């Protein structure tokens with residue numbers, strides 16, 4: 308029983324970690340709070356499920372979910388860079404528009420995949436994968452995507468993207484079109500988020516028009532948890548941190564549910580995690596100095 | 608080399624805050640010119656540099672470099688010709704990135720950014736040699752984040768970044784003003800060395816009148832968006848600071864606001 312819950316939590320955590328990687332790209336690398344995430348998560352789920360129901364190969368459908376997400380990010384990016392709409396409002400506009408688009412894509416408020424082929428049912432056919440297939444596939448996906456992002460951020464293009472989030476004036480004076488960088492970052496980010504959405508829907512065998520609500524806050528909470536617990540001293544470490552943050556966030560949610568809270572209270576709890584993290588950016592420093600103080604007293 | 612013809616720039620047009628920052632200003636720079644720029648606060652010095660670098664488009668007038676019209680070219684497309692160092696040491700580098708990452712971005716100034724590993728051993732070796740010349744020990748700290756450096760170190764690094772890939776025009780906006788006097792001297796010395804060695808055409812804003820007369824080969828003075836004085840050669844060599852202030856008063860009909868000026 309316990310190990311079942313633990314395994315389920317790990318699987319979920321790894322899927323959501325893909326979404327968290329996307330949020331990390333915008334929120335930390337580009338320094339852009341992108342609210343389109345709520346819509347593009349559902350977009351990924353809607354695209355994959357409706358294509359699978361329509362008879363498309365689930366792997367191809369998952370790839371298409373990624374592409375649909377990049378288009379959503381592209382839209383947000385154009386709103387912001389070409390039409391000079393603020394980052395927050397650009398995201399909200401995309402999120403709102405996507406709500407209708409997602410309903411169009413699905414044709415109804417929800418789709419069931421019960422009995423359909425998914426990437427997970429396919430993967431379960433490999434030897435020894437009957438029980439741990441979901442976990443292994445999610446792990447492989449997260450590790451591969453994390454590695455790709457890690458290497459990408461060390462390329463010339465990746466450096467330009469990071470510099471756009473760090474010091475836009477400077478990198479523009481070095482000849483980089485920062486508008487393009489923002490569009491690129493937003494596209495990649497939303498692609499990852501939609502990819503995660505398609506995984507979640509295939510695991511749950513279910514997509515729902517409102518399944519992305521609150522996703523951005525969950526993503527931010529995960530990024531912050533990971534950074535506080537693991538640190539950000541290098542890009543590699545930061546990527547590892549946000550992946551872990553995604554898993555730990557899911558674990559916290561699972562524990563809270565086991566303690567008897569209603570699933571409907573989750574968003575409140577998530578919001579509180581983010582608020583606590585935001586109002587005390589020095590939380591880690593004060594924690595560590597507190598710990599030192601206690602140790603110091605014990606030594607005396 | 609640089610040809611600025613009657614450029615006009617008005618901020619907040621049509622509001623009560625309307626301000627003519629550049630008033631049909633003209634200026635010509637010749638190859639290897641090192642021009643120092645002085646003028647009281649708000650004279651339009653920074654705005655002139657911003658206009659040349661393309662932070663905004665001028666309302667009218669023309670800007671050309673080596674006969675190529677760049678008036679309507681966005682800033683990122685002028686980057687292969689122009690490099691800059693700002694007053695604020697924080698503004699010239701990306702703090703969260705390492706020294707070598709900052710250097711490689713500058714090394715590729717004006718070039719297309721590709722999907723290939725940014726830094727190789729060849730570049731690293733080059734950076735070490737260049738950093739060693741700064742004499743700040745940064746050559747052993749290639750993978751340190753720039754946020755760990757002092758203001759002076761960051762400014763020296765920014766200067767190196769600006770000249771790593773030889774620009775046609777180097778723009779310096781009071782780039783030593785935020786540093787302590789000793790560090791400022793050091794950065795100025797580096798500036799002189801590099802402009803001489805690389806034969807750079809340079810425009811340097813300074814609020815230090817002594818520096819304005821000792822560095823470079825030509826000095827211009829700005830007032831209310833115009834160049835009101837342009838001296839070089841023997842006239843400049845015989846110039847004293849009090850002469851300079853006198854000429855300012857004659858040319859502008861106003862007292863120079865010397866609050867921020869360093870007169871000696």
Ligand SMILES: Nc1ncnc2c1ncn2[C@@H]1O[C@H](COP(=O)(O)OP(=O)(O)O)[C@@H](O)[C@H]1O
Nearest residue numbers: 618619626628647648649650651652653654655
């Ligand atoms: N972005 C801007 N928006 C509005 N006014 C500006 C802007 N930049 C400069 N100004 C105004 O233009 C004038 C010239 O400024 P500036 O070029 O910074 O002077 P300085 O010679 O001290 O460098 C000042 O009155 C300043 O307030």
Ligand SMILES: [Mg+2]
Nearest residue numbers: 652653654780
């Ligand atoms: Mg200025």
